[in-house]
Structures are given as C-alpha cells and as structure tokens.
Amino acid sequence: xxxxxxxxxxxxxxxxxxxxxxxxxxxxxxxxxxxxxxxxxxxxxxxxxxxxxxxxxxxxxxxxxxxxxxxxxxxxxxxxxxxxxxxxxxxxxxxxxxxxxxxxxxxxxxxxxxxxxxxxxxxxxxxxxxxxxxxxxxxxxxxxxxxxxxxxxxxxxxxxxxxxxxxxxxxxxxxxxxxxxxxxxxxxxxxxxxxxxxxxxxxxxxxxxxxxxxxxxxxxxxxxxxxxxxxxxxxxxxxxxxxxxxxxxxxxxxxxxxxxxxxxxxxxxxxxxxxxxxxxxxxxxxxxxxxx
Amino acid sequence: xxxxxxxxxxxxxxxxxxxxxxxxxxxxxxxxxxxxxxxxxxxxxxxxxxxxxxxxxxxxxxxxxxxxxxxxxxxxxxxxxxxxxxxxxxxxxxxxxxxxxxxxxxxxxxxxxxxxxxxxxxxxxxxxxxxxxxxxxxxxxxxxxxxxxxxxxxxxxxxxxxxxxxxxxxxxxxxxxxxxxxxxxxxxxxxxxxxxxxxxxxxxxxxxxxxxxxxxxxxxxxxxxxxxxxxxxxxxxxxxxxxxxxxxxxxxxxxxxxxxxxxxxxxxxxxxxx
Numbered sequence: 001x002x003x004x005x006x007x008x009x010x011x012x013x014x015x016x017x018x019x020x021x022x023x024x025x026x027x028x029x030x031x032x033x034x035x036x037x038x039x040x041x042x043x044x045x046x047x048x049x050x051x052x053x054x055x056x057x058x059x060x061x062x063x064x065x066x067x068x069x070x071x072x073x074x075x076x077x078x079x080x081x082x083x084x085x086x087x088x089x090x091x092x093x094x095x096x097x098x099x100x101x102x103x104x105x106x107x108x109x110x111x112x113x114x115x116x117x118x119x120x121x122x123x124x125x126x127x128x129x130x131x132x133x134x135x136x137x138x139x140x141x142x143x144x145x146x147x148x149x150x151x152x153x154x155x156x157x158x159x160x161x162x163x164x165x166x167x168x169x170x171x172x173x174x175x176x177x178x179x180x181x182x183x184x185x186x187x188x189x190x191x192x193x194x195x196x197x198x199x200x201x202x203x204x205x206x207x208x209x210x211x212x213x214x215x216x217x218x219x220x221x222x223x224x225x226x227x228x229x230x231x232x233x234x235x236x237x238x239x240x241x242x243x244x245x246x247x248x249x250x251x252x253x254x255x256x257x258x259x260x261x262x263x264x265x266x267x268x269x270x271x272x273x274x275x276x277x278x279x280x281x282x283x284x285x286x287x288x289x290x291x292x
Numbered sequence: 293x294x295x296x297x298x299x300x301x302x303x304x305x306x307x308x309x310x311x312x313x314x315x316x317x318x319x320x321x322x323x324x325x326x327x328x329x330x331x332x333x334x335x336x337x338x339x340x341x342x343x344x345x346x347x348x349x350x351x352x353x354x355x356x357x358x359x360x361x362x363x364x365x366x367x368x369x370x371x372x373x374x375x376x377x378x379x380x381x382x383x384x385x386x387x388x389x390x391x392x393x394x395x396x397x398x399x400x401x402x403x404x405x406x407x408x409x410x411x412x413x414x415x416x417x418x419x420x421x422x423x424x425x426x427x428x429x430x431x432x433x434x435x436x437x438x439x440x441x442x443x444x445x446x447x448x449x450x451x452x453x454x455x456x457x458x459x460x461x462x463x464x465x466x467x468x469x470x471x472x473x474x475x476x477x478x479x480x481x482x483x484x485x486x487x488x489x490x491x492x493x494x495x496x497x498x499x500x501x502x503x504x505x506x507x508x509x510x511x512x513x514x515x516x517x518x519x520x521x522x523x524x525x526x527x528x529x530x531x532x533x534x535x536x537x538x539x540x541x542x543x544x545x546x547x548x549x550x551x552x553x554x555x556x557x558x559x560x561x562x563x564x565x566x
Contacts, residue, residue: 006470009470009471013471014389017381017385017401017445018397020381020437021401021441024412024435024437025412028411028412028419029412031419032412032415093309094310096306098307098310107317108314108317109552110317110318110548113544113548113555114321115499115515115519116501116516117516117520118519118536118541119541121522122324122537124523125323130336130338131336131530133319133323136341165317170556177556222406226408228410229499229501232501233523250410251410255413255417260414267411270410270411
C-alpha cells in the first residue's frame with residue numbers, strides 16, 4: 001500500500017484538489033454552457049426548454065448587453081492605465097531614502113486588503129451629494145457640487161476613481177519591488193555619458209522594469225474585468241444602466257429576472273472574453289521572455 | 293550628505309510627495325472612523341466635518357439592534373473552514389506540482405484564479421438548492437474554498453520549489469513514506485509560507501461578497517452581506533453603517549499587518565518579492 005502511494009505520489013497528492021476544481025468549477029461551467037441553449041426561469045414545474053442558439057442571437061441584439069461590454073472595457077482600460085501611471089510614479093517617489101519607509105509601505109497595503117463592500121459603502125458616504133466630503137471639498141474651493149454616483153455621466157469616472165484608490169498602491173508596491181532589484185551599473189554608465197534623469201528613466205528603468213510591469217498590469221487587468229463588489233455595493237449598475245458592466249448585467253439577468261438561459265449565454269461570452277484576454281496576455285508575456 | 297543643497301530640497305519634495313499621497317490614500321479610512329463615532333445629526337452637519345467625538349452608540353446599536361455578533365461568527369466559521377480545507381487539499385497539491393514539475397496542473401490552478409466567479413454562480417445556486425444546502429455553512433465553505441485553495445496552491449508552489457528536496461530524500465532513507473516525510477519534515481519547515489498563505493486566504497474569504505450574496509441566508513449571513521443590507525433601509529443610518537464598516541475592516545487590517553511582508557509576493561504568486 002505504502003509502495004503504491006509512493007509510486008503514484010504525484011496523483012495521490014494532486015487528485016483531491018483536481019477533483020474539487022472539476023466538481024466546483026469545470027462541471028458548473030459545463031452546466032452553464034448547457035443552460036445557455038435553453039430557456040428556463042428556474043421553475044420546478046416547467047423544465048428547461050431547448051432553444052438552440054436563440055439566447056446568443058438575442059444577446060447580440062440586446063443593446064444592454066452591448067452597453068455592458070463597452071462599460072466593462074471602458075472601466076478596465078481607464079482604471080488600469082491610470083493605476084499603472086500613478087503606481088509607477090508613486091514607486092519612483094518611494095524608491096528614495098524615505099524616513100519610515102517600512103511603515104509607509106505597510107499602510108499603503110490597507111486599501112487593497114480592506115473588504116470591498118465596506119470600501120464601496122465608505123465611498124457612498126464620500127460621494128453623498130449633501131453630506132459627502134467630495135462635494136464639501138468642491139464647494140470650499142468654489143466649484144459646484146456634483147451628483148457623483150447618481151449622474152449618468154459621472155458614475156463611471158466615480159467608480160473608476162474608487163478602483164484607482166483601491167489598486168494604485170498594489171501597482172506601486174509591485175513596481176517598487178522591481179525597482180529595488182534593478183542593477184546599479186547601467187545608471188552609473190548613463191550618468192558618465194551625460195544622460196539626464198528623464199533619459200535614464202525612459203532608456204534604462206522602463207525597459208528593465210518591463211517584466212514587473214507586465215505582471216502587475218496582467219493581474220490588475222484580470223481582476224478589473226471582473227469587478228463586481230464595488231459596483232454592486234455602490235450603484236448596483238445604476239443610475240438606470242449607466243454602470244451596468246457585463247458582470248452586473250449577468251447577475252441581474254440571472255438572479256433578479258431569473259432569465260436563466262439568457263444569463264447563461266451572457267456568462268459564457270463573458271467567461272470566454274476574460275479567459276482569452278488572460279491567456280493572450282500570458283502568452284505575450286512568455287514571448288517577452290518572462291516566466292509566470 | 294548634509295549641506296548638499298539640491299539633494300536636501302529634492303529629499304523634502306520626495307518626503308512631501310510620499311506622505312501626502314499616503315494621507316490621501318488613508319483619508320477614506322479616517323473618514324469612516326470619524327463618522328462611526330458621530331450621531332446621524334452630526335454627520336448631516338457638514339460644518340463639523342472633522343470633529344472628533346467619542347460616542348459609542350453606533351457600535352452598541354450595531355451589536356444590539358443588528359446582531360452583528362452572529363454575522364462575525366458566521367464570517368469567522370466560513371473563513372476558518374474554507375482556509376483549513378483549502379490547506380488540506382492545497383498543500384499536498386502544491387508540493388507535488390513543485391516537486392514533480394506538473395506544469396499542466398499549475399496552469400489549471402491559474403485558470404481557476406482567472407475564471408470569473410459569476411460563471412458558476414447559477415449552477416451552484418441550482419445544485420445547492422436541490423441538495424438543500426442553501427443557507428448552510430457547507431455550501432458557503434465549499435464556494436469560498438474555490439477562492440482559498442487555488443490561492444494557497446499558487447503561493448505555495450514557489451515556496452516549495454525553494455526548499456531543498458534532499459530533506460525529503462533523507463527522511464525516506466530513514467524509512468518514511470513520501471506522505472509521512474511530507475507531513476513530518478517538509479510541512480514543519482514551511483511554517484512561514486503556510487501562515488502567510490492562510491492569513492491571506494482567510495482575508496479573501498472574509499471579504500467575499502458575491503458567493504455569499506447567493507448562498508447565504510438568515511442563518512449564515514456573513515458580514516459583507518450584513519453591511520450591504522444597511523443601505524437597503526429607506527433612510528441610511530450612516531453612523532451605524534460606518535461602525536459596521538469599521539468592524540468588518542479592522543480584523544482584516546490587523547491580519548494584513550502580520551502578513552505585510554508577504555502580501556505583495558502573495559498577490560503576484562511569488563513572482564515579485566515585496
């Protein structure tokens with residue numbers, strides 16, 4: 001018995017985890033796929049009805065779906081770009097001799113570990129038009145107050161701002177770890193050649209930092225595409241559907257309207273989008289010579 | 293360095309920049325803390341924005357009126373359960389993947405982290421309803437394990453790769469089977485990695501909102517759901533809401549301080565050392 005276990009150790013050790021993932025993830029995704037070809041309202045009396053590709057056809061004629069796709073990409077692209085730029089800036093600032101750097105680094109961790117629902121609700125108070133600090137501040141400097149989360153135009157930027165607050169420190173700390181491990185020699189050589197700070201940043205720091213930046217942006221992007229907690233806790237997709245990203249729309253279709261087939265089709269499309277973007281980026285990163 | 297003018301000026305600007313950014317990033321927490329000690333009337337009066345009060349009535353009502361003790365307990369049970377079972381399944385798997393270079397399985401675990409949780413939410417709801425497991429710790433722990441286990445494996449693979457496997461071999465020469473060498477020799481020297489990944493896994497479970505939104509009910513309501521329910525009342529009790537937010541975030545922030553050295557390494561799967 002012991003011999004058998006030792007000989008097959010790599011399966012004995014991994015099978016429980018693999019079976020768990022198969023039961024809890026692979027099978028349910030398969031079930032979602034099956035449901036996406038049916039019409040069903042989760043009723044016990046009427047079983048799922050086969051409708052072939054109807055749900056997918058409906059989806060691509062559904063303005064709300066197209067809108068939710070756009071919002072997801074808008075949110076992800078803007079948030080990740082801003083976080084990367086600010087994060088790199090912050091990392092460069094922190095890469096100097098700072099008094100109390102250890103404590104500063106620790107405190108910067110807090111936004112990313114705090115419970116997202118609580119974070120969302122704190123921002124609901126901050127953005128509150130009458131009593132929130134955002135408008136109090138604007139009015140102090142003589143600008144009119146805004147309807148941050150309840151105006152169609154401002155809701156997405158306001159949500160992106162929360163995401164930026166939450167995740168810029170993560171990018172900064174990852175980049176800082178990358179900066180610390182950079183070799184010193186190229187900078188000395190560049191200084192002797194008379195390069196200025198900006199030149200040594202664009203010609204030396206950025207290229208050397210590429211692998212680290214890749215990791216940070218990839219991780220951030222995967223999570224930004226799937227943002228749910230912050231949006232659901234603050235606006236639930238509103239006002240109207242102005243912040244209804246695909247994740248929220250799927251939830252609304254499935255668990256508020258009980259359009260199980262339609263929601264499943266949407267979730268399959270979402271699943272494929274997230275997975276293919278992630279795999280594409282991982283492959284790109286491999287080609288750039290960076291390992292996972 | 294002293295007396296070197298340009299450097300001193302630069303240093304002052306750098307410090308100002310770093311500490312000002314830090315202040316801005318901490319401001320929302322400060323704001324939450326201040327508001328949690330104010331009455332509704334004080335919160336509605338914007339002329340006293342930064343007034344510091346020491347009124348614990350919000351905290352008392354959160355525990356008495358909204359029975360937060362039971363929600364804390366639910367979150368704790370689910371978090372500990374999901375972490376412990378995540379470790380039991382995850383540690384041997386991570387060890388095997390690291391030791392025998394099972395890259396395909398490593399990729400499967402990565403995919404488990406990438407896949408949007410919402411794509412299996414509908415099947416979970418249907419299946420757990422059929423099994424009468426909605427509103428039980430079982431379904432909540434199982435669902436949260438899909439977050440904790442891949443994370444634990446992900447963090448522990450590079451950790452185990454860094455251990456010398458001569459140790460396992462010498463234990464086997466002494467007559468241990470591989471599983472007992474793993475439990476008696478390899479796990480004890482992996483303490484730091486296990487503690488860190490457990491703390492982070494627990495935080496992820498504690499913070500989880502989406503799975504609990506579907507699977508929790510009146511008996512198993514976790515903290516994120518309880519806090520979220522605050523805004524469904526017609527007039528929002530801001531002080532109570534902020535006190536509830538303090539209660540839910542404080543344990544996470546304290547745990548994070550213990551695991552701080554490893555959080556960045558953990559979040560990036562060991563590819564970046566924090």
